[in-house]
Amino acid sequence: MKNRFKKDLDSSKSNADEKKAAKDSKAKKEKKQKPDNKKSFLKDQRTRNLVGLAFLFISAILMLALTSHLFTGNADQSILNTPLSEFEDEREIRNWLGSFGAHISQKLVSDWFGIASFSFVILAFLIGFRILFGFFLLPFKQVLKYTIFTLLWLPAFLGYFFTSSDLLLLGGGVGQTINTWLSIAMGDVGALLFIIFTAIGFVAVNFKVSFAKITQFFGSEKELNESENSSFYKKEEFEKREQYLKETADEESDDEVEESQSEPQPAAIEEDENQEIALSQSEDEEKDDESDENAEEENNEPSEELEVDLKQDEEKAESGSDQKEEKDGESDEEDVEIEIEQSDEDEELSDRDVNKKVKDFGEYDPTLDLSKFKLPTIELLDDHGGGEIKINREELEENKNKIVDTLKNYKIGIDKIKATVGPTVTLYEIVPEAGVRISKIKNLEDDIALSLSALGIRIIAPIPGRGTIGIEVPNQDPDIVSMRSLIKSDKFQNSKYALPIALGKTVSNETFIADLAKMPHLLMAGATGQGKSVGLNAILVSLLYRLHPSQIKFVLVDPKKVELTLFNKIERHYLAKLPDTEEAIITDNSQVINTLNSLCIEMDKRYELLKDAMVRNVKEYNNKFINRKLNPENGHKYMPYIVLVVDEFADLIMTAGKEVETPIARLAQLARAVGIHLIIATQRPSVNVITGLIKANFPARIAFRVTSKVDSRTILDSGGADQLIGRGDMLLSQGSDLLRLQCGFVDTPEVEEICDYIGNQQGFPDAMHLPEYSDDSAGGGGAGGGGDISDRDALFEDSARIIVQTQQGSASLLQRKLKIGYNRAGRIIDQLEEAGIIGPFEGSKARQVLIPDEYALEQLLNSESEND
Numbered sequence: 001m002k003n004r005f006k007k008d009l010d011s012s013k014s015n016a017d018e019k020k021a022a023k024d025s026k027a028k029k030e031k032k033q034k035p036d037n038k039k040s041f042l043k044d045q046r047t048r049n050l051v052g053l054a055f056l057f058i059s060a061i062l063m064l065a066l067t068s069h070l071f072t073g074n075a076d077q078s079i080l081n082t083p084l085s086e087f088e089d090e091r092e093i094r095n096w097l098g099s100f101g102a103h104i105s106q107k108l109v110s111d112w113f114g115i116a117s118f119s120f121v122i123l124a125f126l127i128g129f130r131i132l133f134g135f136f137l138l139p140f141k142q143v144l145k146y147t148i149f150t151l152l153w154l155p156a157f158l159g160y161f162f163t164s165s166d167l168l169l170l171g172g173g174v175g176q177t178i179n180t181w182l183s184i185a186m187g188d189v190g191a192l193l194f195i196i197f198t199a200i201g202f203v204a205v206n207f208k209v210s211f212a213k214i215t216q217f218f219g220s221e222k223e224l225n226e227s228e229n230s231s232f233y234k235k236e237e238f239e240k241r242e243q244y245l246k247e248t249a250d251e252e253s254d255d256e257v258e259e260s261q262s263e264p265q266p267a268a269i270e271e272d273e274n275q276e277i278a279l280s281q282s283e284d285e286e287k288d289d290e291s292d293e294n295a296e297e298e299n300n301e302p303s304e305e306l307e308v309d310l311k312q313d314e315e316k317a318e319s320g321s322d323q324k325e326e327k328d329g330e331s332d333e334e335d336v337e338i339e340i341e342q343s344d345e346d347e348e349l350s351d352r353d354v355n356k357k358v359k360d361f362g363e364y365d366p367t368l369d370l371s372k373f374k375l376p377t378i379e380l381l382d383d384h385g386g387g388e389i390k391i392n393r394e395e396l397e398e399n400k401n402k403i404v405d406t407l408k409n410y411k412i413g414i415d416k417i418k419a420t421v422g423p424t425v426t427l428y429e430i431v432p433e434a435g436v437r438i439s440k441i442k443n444l445e446d447d448i449a450l451s452l453s454a455l456g457i458r459i460i461a462p463i464p465g466r467g468t469i470g471i472e473v474p475n476q477d478p479d480i481v482s483m484r485s486l487i488k489s490d491k492f493q494n495s496k497y498a499l500p501i502a503l504g505k506t507v508s509n510e511t512f513i514a515d516l517a518k519m520p521h522l523l524m525a526g527a528t529g530q531g532k533s534v535g536l537n538a539i540l541v542s543l544l545y546r547l548h549p550s551q552i553k554f555v556l557v558d559p560k561k562v563e564l565t566l567f568n569k570i571e572r573h574y575l576a577k578l579p580d581t582e583e584a585i586i587t588d589n590s591q592v593i594n595t596l597n598s599l600c601i602e603m604d605k606r607y608e609l610l611k612d613a614m615v616r617n618v619k620e621y622n623n624k625f626i627n628r629k630l631n632p633e634n635g636h637k638y639m640p641y642i643v644l645v646v647d648e649f650a651d652l653i654m655t656a657g658k659e660v661e662t663p664i665a666r667l668a669q670l671a672r673a674v675g676i677h678l679i680i681a682t683q684r685p686s687v688n689v690i691t692g693l694i695k696a697n698f699p700a701r702i703a704f705r706v707t708s709k710v711d712s713r714t715i716l717d718s719g720g721a722d723q724l725i726g727r728g729d730m731l732l733s734q735g736s737d738l739l740r741l742q743c744g745f746v747d748t749p750e751v752e753e754i755c756d757y758i759g760n761q762q763g764f765p766d767a768m769h770l771p772e773y774s775d776d777s778a779g780g781g782g783a784g785g786g787g788d789i790s791d792r793d794a795l796f797e798d799s800a801r802i803i804v805q806t807q808q809g810s811a812s813l814l815q816r817k818l819k820i821g822y823n824r825a826g827r828i829i830d831q832l833e834e835a836g837i838i839g840p841f842e843g844s845k846a847r848q849v850l851i852p853d854e855y856a857l858e859q860l861l862n863s864e865s866e867n868d
């Protein structure tokens, strides 16, 4: 029974609790809405104007009334003090502001604060000014402090000295009262002392006066210290002013923050910090947010009308302002504003300037062997349609509306949208409303892309370093970025990079130039027909437009036999090849292995030279050589950069496997310092082509469009390349961040013309010769160095026995049995081949073992050691 009663009691209690909670939340909601209305009323510009003007008016009225009171106060007082019976008397009031002026100044001056009442004039003026113009003329807190002190102290001070009835009004009623109290409490002298000391105390506390310095001022070193003291006072003043300025700034920024928080359309970039704060807070208050979500949704009325604030670059150029600078316009609170940003066209030099630079080039470098060589002229490149970005407002509006609607469907409010128009895609940068979690948008990536129903949408949430969310939408009418515009750009022409490559234009239509020397190697991948070959040509053309034949050499590998053949014409100028080979462009896979190993030898040789010259890289080496600090008779020579370009790397890996991978990895690991750089392109970005070993050594990667997310991950370690639109649309990854670029377009006839232009000039007698590399088992000079017994691996003999015992010439067998890494096993295999124990590489088949049994092997090893 008791229990039942308790239960009833509990349930009624819980019901009561629920009701109370509901009531509370209702009250809260009402409360929440009320201040909002109040706030918006107070923030309304019209209200502010009205209130501000009212304060200025009060200030002016007071000023007149109080000033007048100083002259007319005593006369008016007698009239005011007589009972208000005779209305006629009112007319005789002499205050400039009549009865109102007389009454108010009588109260303020005579009855209360005396002439200290003028403080109210200043206060009212400062407040009015602040409301109208948005900032305080003087630091308000300080003024308030001084005003309060003045209102109390000045009447006391004046009241003490001016006691005649005529001048009584100077101290006012407050002055009289304070003086009466003080003289009762401590006598007249005590009152005076008190008044003086309160003044000194106030000054000492507020201005941090150093009494020690004041005594010095009156001391024996008076003259000496005079200058110091005066500077001290100046310094104090200076500090004070500085403090004022600081506080003013603080107050202003406080106000700005207040305003920016209440008004929903502040500048995106300036507000980033606030935005971030809001986001992080929203995460903390996750639960609250969720529970209040419905209420908020009601408040967040969807935008009805969206304003397009188109800011063309001409305007920016005229105003000379930074293109990224935000400009705010006043707009209604509910509007989501779209701001279109189109970056300035990169500055281009005139054709004549470009060609003059080219002409001057020959005389610039004293080491040039071909002093008459002229770099290709700009006319050889085509314009491909002008490269002017066309802004289609309708398209922008349409896309913006789609984005806003789509996000609205997922209850994501937007504060601001900014559109940056690029050559092929437009970046819509979104500032979500405070409290929206970025993860929410990120999770909706696919749904948003689907709703926008366009190919090539990429969502970047958040844009690194910006705190905004980017949605890249392809333009309906994309522009071709001509190689001509890139080469002509000031950025390219005046870049200080050792190996500048003009890759294309960014989403904000800026020319993007990279330094291959810093990359230091480049991996390019993309499905067929997406612009890989054009990309390779663009890189080669960039280098041809900047470097003299003595400064750079290309080693071109083209298994497809058609892509790079055009460059045959520049063989004697720019290409490097193995001695005794006919063609400089390598199309045969077995030649590739020799060339790669030859490059390894060249690398080792260059390291030797660097060591000799006591420098760390090719740049320092060449500088030293140019300054004649290195003697050519000791084998020193000017080192041109060597760029190895491999098209269709997948094909190479398929046929030659590890034999290609190992020297490539070795070059990639070590060759940067000696000026050898690799560019590797592949159609098939699968993991057995772009292996971990390759990937680890190619931090810079370019992905054209690929067919699957997996491929994109293989190249870039993240998705995105599958969402590109093709035709030169690419992502560049350098380390962690991804950059979307539109690759420069150079057509085959243009490349042909450039090659003709170069080829028709006087060249070197032959292509540059790479070190000789012999592949035959007689050994000597190989990359592995297996010819020399003392250079052999410690496990060489054990490996030979395993191979002969099992009659299998495979590196993986050695890896397993000897528990060694692939590289070491590969090296041992090379040494075994050179020692004549196993046969040459035969593609996918295991190598043939040339020694039939262990007995024959021991004989071979013994004879070798005897000969050594």
Ligand SMILES: Nc1ncnc2c1ncn2[C@@H]1O[C@H](COP(=O)(O)OP(=O)(O)OP(=O)(O)O)[C@@H](O)[C@H]1O
Binding pocket: 480, 481, 526, 527, 528, 529, 530, 531, 532, 533, 534, 535, 683, 727, 728, 729, 742, 743, 744, 745, 746
């Ligand atoms: N940057 C670009 N701007 C405009 N169009 C481009 C660009 N790059 C490529 N294209 C277009 O795409 C076509 C294919 O390009 P490209 O030959 O470079 O593809 P690919 O990836 O090398 O193909 P494959 O692997 O089959 O050789 C070009 O003929 C051209 O029309």
